[in-house]
Amino acid sequence: MSSNAFNAITRQINCLFGNKEPWQVASITAISLMTVIWLLEQIDHDESISSRAKNKFFKLMRLLPQVQRKIDTEVSKVSAGMEKSVQDRTAHMEYYSTLPLLGLSNEELLEEVDKYLSLGEYKWKEGRVSGAVYNFNEQLCELMSIVYQKTAYTNPLHADIFPGINKMEAEVVRMCATMFNGDENTVGTMTTGGTESLIMACKAYRDYAREVKGIYKANIVMPRTAHAGFDKAAQYFNIHINYADIDPITTKVNMKQMAAKINKNTIMLIGSAPNFPYGTMDDIQAIAALGLKYKIPVHVDACLGGFLIPFMKRAGYPLPPFDFRVKGVTSISADPHKYGFTPKGCSIILYSDKKYRHHQYTMTTDWPGGVYGSPTVNGSRAGGSIAACWATMLHFGIDGYVEATKRVIDTTRYIERHLRQIKGIFIFGTPATSVIALGSREFDIFRLTDAMCSFGWNLNTLQFPSGIHICVTMLHTMDGMADKFIKDIKAAVGEIMKNPGKPVEGKMALYGQAQTLSDRSLVADITRCFIDSMYYTPGAAIKNGK
Template structure:
């Protein structure tokens, strides 16, 4: 005790000596500056984003303040924007644009004629299975079913539960059926949403608010693999949540659990695993992630949006998987999309929680509005009752046997394609696909050249970055007779041609995509992306329609 007092006395003597010849205003100023500097350093050290990342962003921001550099960037962006708009103009040049309401309404026959013309604009024959994902099933019987159901329910709205209680019953039944699919218990709850992205947004909102109310976390972050769906990043932008990205194992393409453990801190409100992930179709070690959640008392979300209507049926189809659902202690929520392998129309998704205490934080409540007390379970207020009814009808139409049969066909086809692709010299497969996605890379040539070559003969695949790759998401469309063999044949021929001159650089639109990966200033990539989105809304404003 005496030693402690001596130590403290020594410190105070040194401080007093330091300020002995200072004026009172100097003492106050030095104290204030020292305190603010200490706080600033503490905030920099404890900032969620790394110092190097912030420094890099600040550097590029300062560089762009140089007028000559900014003018050059603006000129290049303008060229890209004009190019994208030109593509849309050329694609639709033969069609009339409606830019004002017609004086007289169009007849049903006229409207249907226009719809047929608009639907013919696409370059890819998706009904023949030449696209990756996008459309997961299509046949006349299913189309007639959902059309009839939607026709009956098109103007219903679950927001008005007293007017459309039957729609609310359908939604509740869809949620319960999905809870059983994922081995939930009587306490498992959930909601329907309009798509996988909204489901992810809702989970992030729920856990942000749960962390704030229960654990007093006001600077929340989520910890997730770099391969986790971009919908989580969108949620983070909306809700001011920081994302701690975790690198994946370069061989397995699964999240590195040790690095995930190190990324967790006192402000972490949510851990994420994919079953499977979108880029490579591999499944993270959900049991290990759930164990981290239990250890740190953090909720764990399993994103099964892509494979959610495959993985519950894979064991019955002869393809068992490691545990991934509510059977795993520590898993507190799951998202799944019926509008993918559940074969319901867009947009339908489900977000499930192990307990209503989590779902309650997903809700938004307004109690003092002059219009009355308002509560909403998801982002939307009014929702399309027709989508809920079509989802409900489709799930009951297929049943367990129907989904098991579909799962077997999809996974059989995926394994078949994967087996033959692995035999093609010049390409390789990322990791081991868990469900229906096969990602392809190359160490011999720019893999985007393969994407371009396949595109030229009618195939539309998904492009990947960091590293470059492409993938095919196998759907029921690819299980049609001869489609898998045609894809293998076309890839084989394209790779053989590319291997004749593997060093040749990529050209055309894929060159732009490849160059985008090399840009250190990612804000430039964001600007290019804005141009692309802008082009989707192109209309020739000068044209006026007065029919």
């Protein structure tokens, strides 16, 4: 800019403020500066202006007393209904509200346990549920009971007292690293479940990005179908999520959109192998290539299929590369307590390099109780769960897992082929492992959920768009179970197609309506009611002990 132009601008500014008092000049300057800062923050915000405006609108609407009263009334009705369903299930039983004066005998206690376990209405041991229980073998249960009995009171937090438990955990991590084609640099830890593994990955990459890249407004880029555990981690760690939509045909992530969502604050990219809703596998190679291009860590969530996909090639079902052989993949999560058939409470988080795992750890160095460091969310951990996982993996071995994988995938493919022949329903995408998702263009698919419940089946419901899925487990590989499922689906769809336009009723109608609510905070309110109902205890008819 020339000196003449600069002088002209300064003269105009002086003229503009010539008649202003000093306090006015200072106020205008401060307000202008704050306005510019606010605008820059809005521009740099990961959440869109329209999304923030919509959320703000709904919050303001709730400030109106008549609106809030209406919401409170409707939510109270829903809450009462959920609580009543719990009351109905346990109406024949009393509740404990205080410790019994005298402890129960072994016989009394075991009798109580059997009563509590009989409360469920679904016959999960017969394979009538989707996922949830991935195997049930009496001999394996007996073996694991003995292992857990021996190790129930151990705690790897005290490594000097229980070094054998630490050795077991280290061996589980190393065996899993080998399964996923890691090298000598591959490291990891055990966690209590898939959600904790995802939380740990987000924590590690957030802290790594802070230290190495100076990123303090972190975001992660992931498909809409990525597990909700990432959203939980984002809420815990103040990380924003940039969602990439999926291809409506393949149900895999749209790679162009995923690339477009990356910005200077992106700390990790995520792909699923497979995803929970549809059982399809994202293009891990393409996501890893993006990670290399922009120098961003890439996490592969294999929590659901982690003990299937490493064995599928040997079982006759090869998959595209998905593990540490893919350059750019920096971490993998997998759950032994699913298709690894270990007792519940076991998951694995693996990293390609120790530098990432170091940022997963939590350190407290100035506590009067001493230096405190822990590898995962928990301090104390159940050594029995670690030992049972270790024992289960050694019990099955490679051949055992290959055989199990073949049985599960054979059954899944068999069910899929027959379902594709049923008029009135369709399959979402092409299942990669054990999940088959169903939709319908002819009728409300939630009617099929209700119909299958009447046949004794419990299936998972999906939204955006509406759908249901079955997660095939070892229980479904039992003689006749796959054919029974197919037969019941055919019968249910056949009955529904007699009047396809009939609306869905009951609790599934409520679930369907929830998808149409623009104010998602209302859905959150309803979900809180459901969680509250899980902790229901009555005010009367309480067992007060002996």
